[in-house]
Amino acid sequence: MSRVAVVTGGASGIGLGVADELASNGHLVAILDRNGPAADAAAGELRTKGAKAIAIEVDVADRASVDRAFAQIRSDLGPVEILITSAGIESFDAVPDITAEKWDRIIAVNLTGTFTCVQAALPDMLAAGWGRIVTISSSSAQSGAPNMAHYAASKGGVIGLTKALAVELARSGITVNTIPPSLVDTPMAREAEVRGDFPGVDVVGPMVPLGRAGTPADIAAACSFLCSDGGSYITGQIIGVNGGMYI
Numbered sequence: 537m538s539r540v541a542v543v544t545g546g547a548s549g550i551g552l553g554v555a556d557e558l559a560s561n562g563h564l565v566a567i568l569d570r571n572g573p574a575a576d577a578a579a580g581e582l583r584t585k586g587a588k589a590i591a592i593e594v595d596v597a598d599r600a601s602v603d604r605a606f607a608q609i610r611s612d613l614g615p616v617e618i619l620i621t622s623a624g625i626e627s628f629d630a631v632p633d634i635t636a637e638k639w640d641r642i643i644a645v646n647l648t649g650t651f652t653c654v655q656a657a658l659p660d661m662l663a664a665g666w667g668r669i670v671t672i673s674s675s676s677a678q679s680g681a682p683n684m685a686h687y688a689a690s691k692g693g694v695i696g697l698t699k700a701l702a703v704e705l706a707r708s709g710i711t712v713n714t715i716p717p718s719l720v721d722t723p724m725a726r727e728a729e730v731r732g733d734f735p736g737v738d739v740v741g742p743m744v745p746l747g748r749a750g751t752p753a754d755i756a757a758a759c760s761f762l763c764s765d766g767g768s769y770i771t772g773q774i775i776g777v778n779g780g781m782y783i
């Protein structure tokens with residue numbers, strides 16, 4: 537069955553992989569991303585594969601731009617039934633170096649941005665009596681991580697938000713789950729590697745119990761299942777797709 541799926545952060549990395557997978561499942565896909573040209577290119581690529589896809593430049597931390605985007609999606613594609621929130625930013629700073637501005641921006645994008653997109657999508661799901669929401673959190677919120685207090689706190693908030701939504705929305709036919717990745721080979725991870733924030737994908741990858749870094753396709757496969765009818769009895773769960781890094 538073809539549904540309207542929104543993927544935030546869909547222009548790169550995990551979101552791009554999820555958008556590709558959902559489009560190949562026959563869904564209509566809206567890619568929301570702060571990087572407008574990259575979002576356009578990603579949607580264009582999906583269209584060349586025969587999918588119906590649109591791109592909208594959005595800062596998820598800006599409620600007005602999120603509301604405008606969802607109004608456009610409703611008019612171009614129809615009511616939203618699937619939402620994947622992958623838009624996110626990271627930063628590595630020792631606690632004394634976390635400025636108020638840095639803290640606020642990470643919370644605004646990763647946590648408040650997730651909440652804002654859920655709120656914007658919800659009226660359609662409630663009207664349909666059916667919905668699938670998958671948030672992308674982080675294993676750093678499960679295990680803790682040095683120099684990531686702001687990031688881990690934002691992602692811990694996403695996990696708590698996911699559970700609260702799952703309980704509140706269960707009787708409305710809406711499931712809400714979170715995937716907290718550990719190390720996924722994406723532009724975000726490669727940029728952190730170049731900055732010297734961690735030893736690097738090719739160094740840490742072999743330390744993962746399954747012997748490699750994850751790929752966007754690994755995360756997308758789990759997302760796809762959660763959004764399918766087969767995932768209909770799973771809600772409020774933290775689905776670790778992490779190669780065994782956090783158990």
Ligand SMILES: NC(=O)c1ccc[n+]([C@@H]2O[C@H](COP(=O)([O-])OP(=O)(O)OC[C@H]3O[C@@H](n4cnc5c(N)ncnc54)[C@H](O)[C@@H]3O)[C@@H](O)[C@H]2O)c1
Nearest residue numbers: 545548549550569570595596623624674717719720722724
């Ligand atoms: N790559 C990893 O190892 C890893 C591990 C744990 C969690 N995550 C999480 O997975 C998600 C995706 O990460 P990724 O590795 O694919 O990163 P990425 O940088 O490759 O992709 C993130 C996308 O989000 C977009 N984005 C950033 N801020 C935005 C905003 N304010 N509004 C709209 N779009 C915005 C970016 O433009 C980019 O296209 C993030 O939430 C990240 O925190 C990634």
